[in-house]
Amino acid sequence: MQTHQYDVVIVGAGGAGMRAALEASGEARTAVISKLYPTRSHTGAAQGGMAAALANVEEDNWEWHTFDTVKGGDYLVDQDAAEILAKEAIDSVLDLEKMGLPFNRTPEGRIDQRRFGGHTREHGQAAVRRACYAADRTGHMILQTLYQNCVKQDVEFYNEFYVLDLITDHDLTTEDIEDGAEVNATGVVAYDLASGEIHVFQAKAIIFATGGAGKIFKTTSNAHTLTGDGMALAYRRGLPLEDMEFFQFHPTGLAGLGILLSEAARGEGGILRNSEGERFMERYAPTIKDLAPRDIVARSMANEVREGRGAGPNKDYVLLDLTHLEPAHIDAKLPDITEFARTYLGIEPYTEPVPVYPTAHYAMGGVPTNVAGEVLRDSHNVVKGLYAAGEVACVSVHGSNRLGTNSLLDINVFGKRAGRSAAAYAKTVERHPDLPEHPTARVEAQLSEMRDRPEGERVADVRRALQETMDANAQVFRTGESLNEALADIRELQKRYRNVSVQDKGKLFNTDLLEAIELGFLLDIAEVTVVAALNRKESRGGHYREDFPNRDDANYMLHTMAYRRPTSAPDAGDGHVPGYFDHVEDFGDYKVVLGSKPVTQTRYEPMERKY
Amino acid sequence: MTAVLENPATESPKPEAGAVSTFDVTLRVRRYNPESEHGEESVWDEFTVTAHGTDRVLDALHKIKWEQDGSLTFRRSCAHGVCGSDAMRINGRNRLACKTLLKDVNPDKPITVEPIKGLPVIKDLVVDMEPFFASYREIMPFLITSGNEPSRERLQSAEDRERFDDTTKCILCAACTSSCPVFWTDGQYFGPAAIVNAHRFIFDSRDEGATQRLEILNDKEGVWRCRTTFNCTEACPRGIEVTKAIQEVKRAMITRAF
């Protein structure tokens, strides 16, 4: 075992982690730990753009952007956070340009902007050009630019290190901690993939920036490595997860594969059609049609298929039509995604419409934080020295449905904020808080149990079963019945997980072992997602309950907070609302207890969401 | 030479998307695991899996790992050619496993899969990428400017932006560098990927560090070692004209003569 001491430790080297590193590393001794090489992070897969009301091509302002974000999130957005997001967007895009990001340009040489779903002028009047972009590889350029600047600043990285535990000075899973009492995060335990060795990183401040959890679903735009690690680690250590029932399904995944075709395709004029060639979005969102927010478009597509108007031999997808666009325009603005269609489906988008179907894309929920990036341990107390930013976190700027281009923005705005807060806090801490006596005990036990189990079920079988039940029962359309089915499956799979074994028993680069560990994270994330979805008996944003098709502000205008607790703990937790936020689900060794957190509303009264 | 000619996959009529055609395919995989009974020796292993029409080499590797031999080791993340994790030698050519459809690499015969060359193998298809990234870091891959920053964005014309567009696409997969015969014999050579990334800044109108970078690349392990074999251009999964970029850097060196 090796031990390291830093002022700030950042877990994750995607956009959020590296943006934080650029702030922290100049101010405090900082290390970034990442299970992937930084440039392999999934931020690099982002295509369409990053929102900011620069008003470079037409009138726009941050207030409209704030409104769109709040409305897009079906009013479950914390409006103070959304306002920060929209205001600081402008500087965060300019920061990136100054760091060298090669944005596409207007004829005047300024950063060009394009349309994206849900972004409008004058509170919904018409689509506005707000997305700053670099062809259809904006995320790639952000990731590269941030990494380049980390090289410039000599940021210290631990690559292909998996963080497998968070160390705190109080056991939040069992201790009953008083309101206002101080809880500190003191370090993380990491596993070096190359050698199989365990490392302890003692830190004054820790930032989680581990990204999303799309692999709980079978059809997803997310990387194999997006297994919700940071969320699951926090949850296992007794921290709540917020709004996990809200998962975004992106309308245009390549049918059968889930690989994303950016909304930019529709921003540039692409049209969705059913088997009859009808532009069906005209029926569902008469004003902004194909550029309605994702949840609405995804449901409309699924509905077309359900009602028998799907295309293809099995009538199980719809078509994204780009054939009316000039090939030169497609090449200039959408080169990568059209190549995906060619490579993976053998479809030529110049002349043929592309088969598409919704794909699991983005976790709106996550580790709750305040606008400084500090992690909450309940509805209002923070954990000292613990921060989170990016997709792993829930600030909440996305509410129940994220607008396209707001996540690349989120990682930059809140990555920067978390980096600054963490470094500033670390400077106020004189000495590193003590670590417990055996900080690695849990991880070592977990790893050796998994490695040494002589035989058992295959990881892949359990994972596949999980992903299949999530796709079948907790996707675009949900009901109490389907969710209960998913829950029953997850319970069973959690049991089966205790009996999986790996074939690779070695120490060196044992990805077999790490896939097994990641499966454990996925099961935990699926578990909270489904329990929270069962509890929310309304439809809002990305969470659609066919048995409760309307939004219910009177009872559900609250963030869900889910806690894993020992079975002996009381059933009523923080933010308990009898009849609504009071669900408890027993899992044998532990239970999931739901509570709530108020939604911050400032300027905007909830209205019906029409487009 | 590295490029092995393949028979173009027998032209089958394109199956309707959604229709499933399956076939069996055999992969011959180069294995290396110092912890195994073979010790320091590399061996070939054969696996046969059932694949679907549009499956990629990565899908086949996953099938092997998930259903037959969990110890088979390779890197991967995005699974659609944008993260650069899974460059490997497939039928003697460097490609991304996630971007190579089985039906395009003659699945009637065993498909050989080996680690990329010129970098130390850690285990199976995983190589040590550190020397590769070290070369990248050396060419100062970041925007260098002087004076005060403007308060808004720097202006850049669409044409100036277009000038270096091609080399911004690089995903640092190392397919090019590890297909380069010069790199195989001389691991000190910067290699095509580092030059591509230098190009990305040298031809960026906003950048002022060209002279420094050209000096670095004028080194004996720099651009002059390139013998224009075009392997790199053929290997690049992002379609970057790597050799052309290298030529442009060479030309800049001559014309700027410092």
Ligand SMILES: Cc1cc2nc3c(=O)[nH]c(=O)nc-3n(C[C@H](O)[C@H](O)[C@H](O)COP(=O)(O)OP(=O)(O)OC[C@H]3O[C@@H](n4cnc5c(N)ncnc54)[C@H](O)[C@@H]3O)c2cc1C
């Ligand atoms: C295909 C696609 C297209 C998208 N397009 C857009 C777009 O156009 N506009 C937009 O705004 N948003 C877009 N998004 C969403 C956006 O890209 C992501 O939400 C965002 O990039 C997430 O960034 P992140 O830094 O939080 O996480 P990531 O970039 O996923 O990084 C996570 C990091 O955490 C590390 N990590 C994870 N677990 C561990 C662990 N246990 N130990 C150590 N390290 C760990 C990983 O190595 C990685 O470095 C898109 C998403 C996808 C999937």
Ligand code: SF4
């Ligand atoms: S130039 Fe092409 S082949 Fe070389 S590292 Fe970049 S993407 Fe890979």
Ligand code: FES
């Ligand atoms: S897995 Fe990302 S490039 Fe192949």
